[in-house]
Amino acid sequence: MNLDDIRTHISRLDSELLTLLAKRKALSLDVARSKLANPRPIRDQEREQALLVELINQGRQLGLDAHYVTRIYHTIIEDSVLSQQALLQDLLNPQDKAPAISVAFLGLTGSYSNLAARKYLSRFQASIIEHNCETFQQILDTVESGQAQYGILPIENTSSGSINDVFDLMQHTSLSIVGELTQPIEHCLLVAVDTDVSQLKTLYTHPQVYQQCSQYLKTLPGVKVEFCAASSNAMELVAGLKRPDVGAMGSADGGELHGLRPLVRGLANQKQNMTRFIVVARKPIEVAEQIPAKTSFIMSTGQQSGALVEALLVLRGHDITMTKLESRPIIGNPWEEMFYVDVAANVNSPEMQSALKELGRITRFIKVLGCYPSAEVAPTRIPSGALSQAGNTPRAEAEQPRHSRAYKADGSRLQIGRFYLGAREPLLVAMLGAWPGRQQLQEDARRLKESGGQVLAAPCFDNGDIQQGLQRLQQLREVAAQFDLAAMTAVGKVEELNRAAEYLDLLLLQPDQPQRGELLIAAGRCTRPLLLPLQPDTAASLAEADLILKEGNQQLALLDGQGLPLVELLALQQQTHLPLLSRLEGEASLLPELAHALKEAGVQGFCIELDGSQQADTLAPLAQRLYRG
């Protein structure tokens, strides 16, 4: 076959794949109708798990790797669940069906809000009438006056945080929240004509975007930044100017609508940048029982001590999970605050009704802002053994050392990315001895994932070059995310620690560094889990642990890198509630048995150093022994 023939073949297969996907989608809508007739929840994770296991096995026989199959399947399931939810909502709220739907949002064509509005309304299969607004207030006015059916408002961003103006406006509107959606944000430098970064003199952008890209902008000291009401205004301006010395910052998709092209991509400080939007309308909607729902409400409690805690205990008492809590000052009343709360519950459920009644009795003000289908479809995982649910019961005896069991009786459990340390299954960390190239890093990540390990560690700062370290952090984080792994690096200086804390899931504190005290204090103030290697003097290490815990960070684990004798390991575990990891070294063929014995002795995680060729033969049998007995 020549190239053209092969491509024809591929195109034919792709079109068959699409036909099959469309058929699958139609079937999943049939499932939704049947679940409406015989009420059952839309999501059935047991069914998903069974399907996934079957597909992974089938895929293996066809030469497809497990990770690839899982990723595709998650995308299909997410679409299936969201389509089923949309269908149920349509059936339950027939007034939403109309040939044309109008929506108000911030900015012009191409703004992130515009892209979010189009994405949200695409499910209605109606034509869209767009109302461009200049302020959030104008969006609310446009919906309140009936000119638009829906308004789209950004409420929080993963890198710049909550959008306070929107919270403040929600206190006073008569509108209801009827939906939410999360939009990935990728800021690019957009230009209208052929040019390069060195020619740029002025950049037009929105203040929020400016804040999210502050690190990149520091690399362009000679470039003047001008603020616009929205990124789409910046794009329109630059498209009109058609000059090589001006650029706009915004999304590539939005820029394309104005004829702009991206000169540099991925400008945001945090690479995983997402904005959550809420959708508001004049009337509240009803959310079908079978759909995971969220309810948003605002409340103000009195100033007496413990008033907020009392209110939150009401939620806990009804087994209602809170997904967001934000406090905002009450205008005109400087000493009181309004709390904005999101919970994972349907407002009509008996638990939520009863919680609201109880809250009504103990708060000064409470108003439900809306109940809407949750847009989060968390991927189903293949069970790797249920996680221990053992609760932690801190005892507030200040004189006890913080690391000790006298201070906290139960073993601590840390969350590392989406994995747990201190749960039933041990954590497996693969540490690369030297920084590999990107391709090798991906290869290592794939191997680790396929063997069942969870954390990929690589030295980002081994040559003292902080700029290069930053690039490595980004690369490590991207590769780890690609393979659904957590990422770790070793840090020896405060600056390294702060940088690594922005990107990675776990930080290893290097021993024997100058200015150790400063490093430990910074570690105690950061919010990432930490791994503290034990020194020959264990008591000195526990004193260091106490220093960290006292500063606030409770996510601390110890690493035995010197092969402590079993009795000492056991004694250590009686002494401290901090989880313990062991570094495995020595004859590769003995490591699985060694790890198994240590696991039996209560060690909760293992670090294994890999260099190139070694890993294929070490990782798989080790993981097999650890996870399959």
Ligand SMILES: O=C(O)C(=O)C[C@]1(C(=O)O)C=C[C@@H](O)C=C1
């Ligand atoms: O089988 C079902 O119950 C479905 O709703 C279909 C489906 C799927 O698309 O395969 C979707 C959602 C459920 O969580 C499980 C499976």
